[in-house]
Amino acid sequence: MLMQFSLIHGSLPTKGRGLYLALILLVLSAGCSPENSSDQNLPEITVLDRFTKAISVDDNLLYAPVSIQIDAEGNLYVLDTAVMQVQVLDAGEPRLIRSIAGPGRGPGEIVRPSHIRLANNMIHVIDTGQFVIQRYSLDGRFHSAISYGEWGYFPSVAAPPPAPVNPSAVITPDLDNKPHILANGDLMLSPMGVRDSISSLYRRYNSDREFLARIGHIPDGSSFILSNEEVKSDIQENRIPSFYLPKAFPVSSAQDEDLIYMIFSSMPKIARYQSDGIMAWEKEITGISELDSIKTGFFSSMERIMQNDSRFRITLNFYHSGTVSPEGELWLITQYRDIYLHRFSANGALLNRYKLVAEDEKLKPIFDIHFERKEIFIVNSDGEVLLFPY
Template sequence: MKRIYITVSLLILSSCSTDKSPFNEVGVTELEQFETLVSSDDNLVVNPTIVKFDNDDNLLVYDSRRGELLKLNKLSEVVGKYGNRGRGPGEFLRVNNVFHIEDYIYIIDDIGLKIHKFTVDGVYETSLEYKQKAGLTLPPLPPVPAPDLSFLDNLYAVNINNQPIITDFDYVLLPAEQMENTVYKIADFEGNTIMDFGEIPEGSSFELDYNLFRTSISNREVPNLLIHNVFPVKGGSGSGEIFMVYNAIPRIEKYDANGTKIWSKEIGDNPEIDAIKNAFFNTMQEILSITDAVATFRAYTWGVSDKESNLYLATYNSPELPLWIHEFDKNGDLNQRYKLVSEVELLPTFDIDFDNNLFIVITKESEIRTFQF
C-alpha cells in the first residue's frame, strides 16, 4: 500500500473531558464593521501572513512572498525593516513568529532553526540556534488523491505548534529536544537551559503506527500521536506567566514564571468548529481507504494575552466559516465568542490593539483590517 504523509492545520475537538468550558452558555458578538489599514492596492506587501501591533501605533508585518519583515506606522508608511530572506547573519528562510519585547525585535525562523535579535531601530545583534522538537517530523504535503478538500484552504497558514516564543525577562521558550517529561524548556539567549517546562499529556505517543492512527480516525478520536501538539502564549501582564494551548485535546494550562502550573482547563464542545471536525474525520477516512497517511491539526491557531491575563484564541478559518476569536479570562473560563464577518476569507492569525479594542487581521486578498470589539 502506498504511504503518504499529510501535514494539515485543522481544528478538532475531543469529546472526552471532565472540566469543560460551557460554550453554549456564552453569547456571540458579531463584528461586521471594519477599517482597512493596508489595502492590496497600496502594494506595500504582497502576501502578509503575520501581523503584530507594537503598542506604539506601529505594525510589524511579515510578507512571506517578498521575505521581508516591515514596520509600518499608523499612516501605513514603511518606517523600518528587519532582516531579509537568506542564510547570512540576521537573515531568515521563513518567519514563524515575531516578538517585540522592550527595545528588541525577535524573529523566529522555523526552517533555519534560528531566533534573530534586532534592536527596534533595525540593527542586527545576534542569533540563537535551536533544535526541532523531539519526536516524529512529517515531510511536506505531497499531491493528495483525496475527495473535496476545500475546507483546507488555509493549509499553509502559519503553524506555531511546538515552536519557540520569547518570554518576559529576555528568556526563550524552546521545544524540548527529548520529550521525556516536558514539551518545552526555558533558556537564556545563550541557549543555556534554566528549567524544563510544560507537561506531556497522558496518552501521548511519539511513534508512528498507521494502524493505530487509522483506528483512531475510524472511531473519530484524537490519535495519540497528536496529543502533545501545543503552542505557548506569553502572558500580557509582564509577570512571566505563560499559557499552554494543547490543540488536540483541547486544553489550556497556565504557568507562572517559575514553571509552576497555576491551573488546567479542558475546553468544552465548540459549535463553531463542529463542521470542520466532521469534515476532517470524514475526509481522513476516505484518504486512509486509499493509502496510509498522517495529518496534524489544530483546535486553535493563534493566541494573544492582555495585561489582565485574559487569553484570546483564534479558530481555523475556511470559506464556509468566519473567523472566530474566543476570549478566556485569567482563570480559563470562556468570556466571549467573537465572530468576525467578512466578504473575503480572513487568515487565522491576528493581534490586538488593546487600548482601542481592535482586532487586527489579514485577509486572503492581502489586506490588513481592524474590527472594533
C-alpha cells in the same frame, strides 16, 4: 476549518493524483454544524461586521503577511514571506516606517521563518528553516542570532523536504511546538521531534543557554513517533490520534514573563503556567459549537481519506494562535468556515465569542489586538490587513 493535507511517505503515482484531488474537494464540501450551543452558560456569539482596511492591496506595502504584532504605539510589525522581511508600518497612514532582515543565510538573513515576537525591546524572527532565532533592535539593526539547533534542538532524523509553496501565498503559520520568546527575552524550546523520550512540552532557557524550567505536561497517551496504522486505528475508534496529543503552543504576556498559557491544539485544552513550570490550572474547552464542528469535520474527513490511502492525513487545530491582554486575559483565534475569537479570563472562564464577518473577504487566522483602542487587526487571503473595532 483550516485543513492541511500531508503526504507522509513518498509521492503519489500519477493515476492516484485524480483520486487525491477528488478527496480534497469532498473534504471542502463537508457541511458544518449549527452555531448555537446547547450549553446555556456559554456566551452568545457577537458578530463583528464593521471593518476598515488598515493596509490594502493598493498600498503596495504587503504581499504575504504570515505573522503580525502591534506595539504600544500602534505600529504594525508584519512578517512578509514574499520578501522575507519584517515590515514596520504606520497603519494609520498607511506607510512603511522601515524594513528589517531579508532573504539569505548570512547574519540577520532569514530562510523559512514561521513567526515573529516582540519582547524585551527586541524583534525576534523565528526561522525554522535554519533553526535560528534572529534578533533585531526596534530601530531595525541586527543584534544577534540564537542557533537553537546547536543547543540540541536539531532533529535527529531529517524531516522530508517541504512541499513547494508559492512564496506570495498567505499561509497560516503552524505554531505547534515552535520556539517561543517570553517577555524578558527567555526562550521556550520544545524537545518534540528531537528526542525519543521527553518529560515536558517545552523547556525554558535564558539567552546564555542556562536551563531554567520545564513547562507543559505531556498529555496521557501521547505518542512521539508517527505510525500511520496507529493513526488509522485511533480514527476508527473515534479517538484523537495519539501522535496529535502533544501538539501545543505557548501564548504569553508581553508584560509579565511569569504568565504563560499552553494551548493544546488537538484536544482542545488550555492550561496556565508560571515561568518556573508550576501549573496554576487546566481547563478542557467543551460545548462550543464552532469547536465541535472542527472535531466532527476532522473525523469525517480522516475516515474518508484513510479508507483510500493511509499515507494522507490532515492537521487538527482547534486554535491557531493567541494573544494576552495587559489584564492577563487570553484571546484565541479559531476557524471553521468563518473566523471566531474566544476571550478567556485569567482563570480560564470563557467571556466572549466573536465572529468576524467581512462580506466577500476571506479572512485568515493571523491576528493581533490593540487593547487600549479595542481594535482587532487580521489578515485576509489577499495579503491585506483589516481592522475590526470591538
